[in-house]
Amino acid sequence: MNVTLTVNGQAISRDVEPRMLLAEFLRDELRLTGTHVGCDTTQCGCCIVHLDGEAVKSCTLFAVQADGSKVTTIEGLAGTDGALHPVQAAFREHHGLQCGFCTPGMVMMGADIVRRIPGADDETVRHELEGNICRCTGYQGIVEAIVDAAAQARS
Amino acid sequence: MGQFGIGQPVRRKEDIRLLTGKGRYTDDVHVDGQVWAAFVRSPHAHADIRGIDIAAALESPGVTHVFTGADLEAGGVQPLLYDLPFKDRNGKPMFKPARRILPTDRARFGGEPLALVLAETAEQAKAGAELVEIDFEPLPCVTSTARAGDPDAPVLYPEHGSNVAVHWENRAPDEIDALIAGAAHKVSVDLVNNRLVVAPMEPRCAVADYDAASDVITLYTPTQGIMTMQTAFAALLNIPKNKLRIVAQDVGGGFGIRSKRYPESIAVAWAAKKIGRPVKWRGDRSETFVSDYHGRDQVNHAVMGLDRDGRVLALRLETIVNVGGYCGDNGPRLPIDGGGRIIPCGYDIEKFYFSVKPVYTNTVPTDTYRGAGRPEANFIMERLMDAAADATGLSRIEVRRRNLIPTSKLPYRTQMDFVYDSGDFIGTMDMTVKEADWDGFAARRAESEKRGKLRGIGIASFVEQAGGRPTEEMRVKLEADGSATVYAGTFSHGQGHETVYAQMVEDFLGIPFDQVKLVQGDSDTTPVGGIGTFGSRSSMMGGVAIRRSCNQIIIKGKRIAAHLLQAEESQVRFEEGLFKVNVSSVSIQEVARAAADPSKLPEGMKAGLDENYLFEREPDAMNFPNGCHICEVEVDPDLGIVQIVKYTAVDDCGVVLNPLLVHGQVYGGVAQGIGQALTEDAVYDETSGQLLAGSFMDYGMPRAHHFPHMVAHFNESQPCKTNDLGVKGAGEAGACGAPPAFVSAVVDALSPYGVKHIDMPLTPERVWRAIADAKSKRAA
Numbered sequence A: 001m002n003v004t005l006t007v008n009g010q011a012i013s014r015d016v017e018p019r020m021l022l023a024e025f026l027r028d029e030l031r032l033t034g035t036h037v038g039c040d041t042t043q044c045g046c047c048i049v050h051l052d053g054e055a056v057k058s059c060t061l062f063a064v065q066a067d068g069s070k071v072t073t074i075e076g077l078a079g080t081d082g083a084l085h086p087v088q089a090a091f092r093e094h095h096g097l098q099c100g101f102c103t104p105g106m107v108m109m110g111a112d113i114v115r116r117i118p119g120a121d122d123e124t125v126r127h128e129l130e131g132n133i134c135r136c137t138g139y140q141g142i143v144e145a146i147v148d149a150a151a152q153a154r155s
Numbered sequence B: 001m002g003q004f005g006i007g008q009p010v011r012r013k014e015d016i017r018l019l020t021g022k023g024r025y026t027d028d029v030h031v032d033g034q035v036w037a038a039f040v041r042s043p044h045a046h047a048d049i050r051g052i053d054i055a056a057a058l059e060s061p062g063v064t065h066v067f068t069g070a071d072l073e074a075g076g077v078q079p080l081l082y083d084l085p086f087k088d089r090n091g092k093p094m095f096k097p098a099r100r101i102l103p104t105d106r107a108r109f110g111g112e113p114l115a116l117v118l119a120e121t122a123e124q125a126k127a128g129a130e131l132v133e134i135d136f137e138p139l140p141c142v143t144s145t146a147r148a149g150d151p152d153a154p155v156l157y158p159e160h161g162s163n164v165a166v167h168w169e170n171r172a173p174d175e176i177d178a179l180i181a182g183a184a185h186k187v188s189v190d191l192v193n194n195r196l197v198v199a200p201m202e203p204r205c206a207v208a209d210y211d212a213a214s215d216v217i218t219l220y221t222p223t224q225g226i227m228t229m230q231t232a233f234a235a236l237l238n239i240p241k242n243k244l245r246i247v248a249q250d251v252g253g254g255f256g257i258r259s260k261r262y263p264e265s266i267a268v269a270w271a272a273k274k275i276g277r278p279v280k281w282r283g284d285r286s287e288t289f290v291s292d293y294h295g296r297d298q299v300n301h302a303v304m305g306l307d308r309d310g311r312v313l314a315l316r317l318e319t320i321v322n323v324g325g326y327c328g329d330n331g332p333r334l335p336i337d338g339g340g341r342i343i344p345c346g347y348d349i350e351k352f353y354f355s356v357k358p359v360y361t362n363t364v365p366t367d368t369y370r371g372a373g374r375p376e377a378n379f380i381m382e383r384l385m386d387a388a389a390d391a392t393g394l395s396r397i398e399v400r401r402r403n404l405i406p407t408s409k410l411p412y413r414t415q416m417d418f419v420y421d422s423g424d425f426i427g428t429m430d431m432t433v434k435e436a437d438w439d440g441f442a443a444r445r446a447e448s449e450k451r452g453k454l455r456g457i458g459i460a461s462f463v464e465q466a467g468g469r470p471t472e473e474m475r476v477k478l479e480a481d482g483s484a485t486v487y488a489g490t491f492s493h494g495q496g497h498e499t500v501y502a503q504m505v506e507d508f509l510g511i512p513f514d515q516v517k518l519v520q521g522d523s524d525t526t527p528v529g530g531i532g533t534f535g536s537r538s539s540m541m542g543g544v545a546i547r548r549s550c551n552q553i554i555i556k557g558k559r560i561a562a563h564l565l566q567a568e569e570s571q572v573r574f575e576e577g578l579f580k581v582n583v584s585s586v587s588i589q590e591v592a593r594a595a596a597d598p599s600k601l602p603e604g605m606k607a608g609l610d611e612n613y614l615f616e617r618e619p620d621a622m623n624f625p626n627g628c629h630i631c632e633v634e635v636d637p638d639l640g641i642v643q644i645v646k647y648t649a650v651d652d653c654g655v656v657l658n659p660l661l662v663h664g665q666v667y668g669g670v671a672q673g674i675g676q677a678l679t680e681d682a683v684y685d686e687t688s689g690q691l692l693a694g695s696f697m698d699y700g701m702p703r704a705h706h707f708p709h710m711v712a713h714f715n716e717s718q719p720c721k722t723n724d725l726g727v728k729g730a731g732e733a734g735a736c737g738a739p740p741a742f743v744s745a746v747v748d749a750l751s752p753y754g755v756k757h758i759d760m761p762l763t764p765e766r767v768w769r770a771i772a773d774a775k776s777k778r779a780a
Helices: A022-029 A086-093 A103-116 A122-131 A140-154 B015-019 B055-059 B069-074 B122-130 B174-181 B226-237 B263-275 B285-291 B374-392 B396-403 B425-435 B438-450 B497-509 B538-565 B588-595 B659-679 B733-749 B764-779
Strands: A002-007 A010-015 A048-051 A054-057 A070-072 B035-041 B047-053 B063-068 B113-119 B133-138 B185-197 B205-211 B216-220 B244-247 B279-282 B294-306 B312-324 B352-360 B454-463 B471-478 B484-488 B516-519 B573-575 B578-581 B584-587 B609-616 B626-635 B642-652 B711-714
Touching: A048 A103, A054 A103, A086 A103, A086 A140, A086 B015, A103 A122, A103 A140, A103 B015, A122 A140, A140 B659, B035 B122, B035 B263, B035 B285, B047 B113, B055 B063, B055 B122, B063 B069, B063 B122, B063 B263, B069 B263, B113 B122, B113 B263, B174 B294, B174 B312, B174 B352, B185 B374, B185 B659, B205 B263, B216 B263, B226 B244, B226 B263, B263 B279, B294 B374, B312 B374, B374 B396, B374 B454, B374 B733, B396 B425, B396 B454, B425 B438, B425 B454, B425 B626, B425 B642, B425 B711, B438 B454, B438 B626, B454 B733, B471 B497, B471 B538, B471 B588, B484 B497, B497 B516, B497 B538, B538 B573, B538 B578, B538 B584, B538 B588, B538 B609, B578 B588, B584 B588, B588 B609, B626 B733, B642 B659, B642 B733, B659 B711, B659 B733
Parallel strands: A002 A070, B035 B279, B216 B244, B312 B352, B484 B516, B642 B711
Antiparallel strands: A002 A010, A048 A054, A048 A070, B035 B113, B047 B133, B063 B113, B185 B294, B205 B216, B205 B279, B294 B312, B454 B626, B471 B484, B471 B609, B573 B578, B578 B584, B626 B642
């Protein structure tokens, strides 16, 4: 089947198997390997991308379901001038990552939280991260980073 | 000390790459022409294999090859053998059978790999694997740690006749038993240290590429130590070390198990050479659950005798550790001379008996997981201390105070022959008690009660050991442009070495932080004496090797500077990046430039400033990180749900190289400890031997909402005395402190019901049942 979509601002058109997942399409077809796959049960959130501006788990959508959509991956989050997105910058400031494997999903989810809930507090952010697993950080720096970025978004 | 020097909370160099999707993990490796691998795994926990028929799989679309253990062994692949020297008191050695890479005769745990299918696509390989027909004769199985040694338990190795690999003891128990029998107070605990799935976020993968011209196999795989893996894997493949190149760029978490030998990686590496095409295997998460080593899994029975004043007279400890279907590289070692050797942790107890029985069961083999025996040891000691407080009527703080080794007794040689060089166990506990506002707890409890919640507070004092294997090699090279490159034998997989090592080089040589580059992760460039990153060893072992490499650079630099300044070498001082003679000086950058130019060097000196140092410490001169953690919880008595509301940690990690990163290690370790104590349990069905908690759907990975905002401090008054930097390992302390502090807190919350202990994990069901049982006992 044909799938035509925009990924990080670039128009893409490919023929893919209907069963191909969006995560596989991004990683294997487009070699955008920043989007990670950490589980096979939609639990870990490593694969989160933005589909028409909203966070989705790309392991739980078929590539063809993204037909006609705009997809942003971690590679496309920073400004075209290379300036980090505020959530990326906050992750660095608050040591919100160690091994980095869950990070793309955490950052994409964080950006979604900040967009939806400017000023989100610690408790809200922890609740919102139900679908993201990190094994390294104890979530401390991740939550601090998102709360900080959410505060900046309100001000 | 500059803004980027040692002790500063420097933001990480690695972050920009990892935050923008530019990390390169094993699954990101694609080699043109690669075929995909899939493994056929045993669906049975225990079964004889009567035959393997690969004909149908070979006919499957896209399948290029199917291999079994017979093919691998005909190709020279060796079985896993284990360097485990343990004997019983009569001198009978431990039973430690070899593990075949792909067995053809018997499967001993569900998920064990039995055949390898290669195909043009990943889907075709998986479809082909479905068509491999294995004729199994299922056998009765055993998964229970406590029951594996029973006389009627199904036996995994008939040639041994029992599942007990060895009954190891540190001494005869008689004197200890007599002391306990005569003690004023006697306390005992029966504990289950639950089996855990380690689950680094990156599932395990392997990509192998064979170059016929050089006869070299390149294996891309997550690891924690490049050269250790090269040595081990070359031996298993039966090829010289220089014919196997190991490459790992970014690794998505390790926690001990990524340092191990795995059959899948060996099979993939062998197959790439056999078929002359690159081979890629991407393990999915469910597959990783049944093929990565698991962690913990002990049952402990411990008895302690105390005098009238609450001082411990003697301790008797019996441990059974479930090593799974095969040994594991370290599984049986962990409670004996691995982490378990830390018994009795921070307490001044000279008389103890300590027995360990490793048992084989039809489960995934267990091995090192964050703490590797120390969390288990500290959990036992802390549950005993809480029991001792209960028996003596002393507070939990006071009974610890009376038994902790006072700083005045240091250096302190334990009965297991560790020498604690530094530490302030009582002072650290006092700091934590103050920081956690222990004295204000009663008011907080009353406030919780008003909301219908039971509040509890728990404390754990712990000591662990860090440093691991006693050698490590690092290389520091100054480039002609004045920058520096560190070639590491260690392997950063989340710890932030790119940052910390650069801080060190800035401090030691005065080369700016952003001019220091880290090279790691390729056996072609890693120092040959490299070991790796596990056992919280990189700060000490890697750090000292960097310090001494830098010292060698300074010595050589002084000779060059003396030549350039036309002075005597003995007149040259090195301060903050400058070689000085009286009022004249040359910078280290100028010296580096000169070093690259033979015409500017003293006669006979080799060009370049490029030094490596193989640090060899006394094997037992480890370091002993320690600390005290206090946890506060609220329990909903109707639902059994436990919420952690406050967590305070004070850690003695010696000299803190980068507080931002060390705090990260503490929080991460605490989270894994809380995971064990609150949500995680690798549950097996005892009848079928199937892993019931086999995916993130069923296994309780802790989430962000399980934690409060934690508070961590350091007691930096006790630098380590056995290494040049004064550092102590920081990676595993959190996992030691959290489980006992948490369980202590929940039991304290349930004290109105007389609950004394609940086995981990303290799920709502278990907590609710403990309350319900206590209520019904009272009513009866």
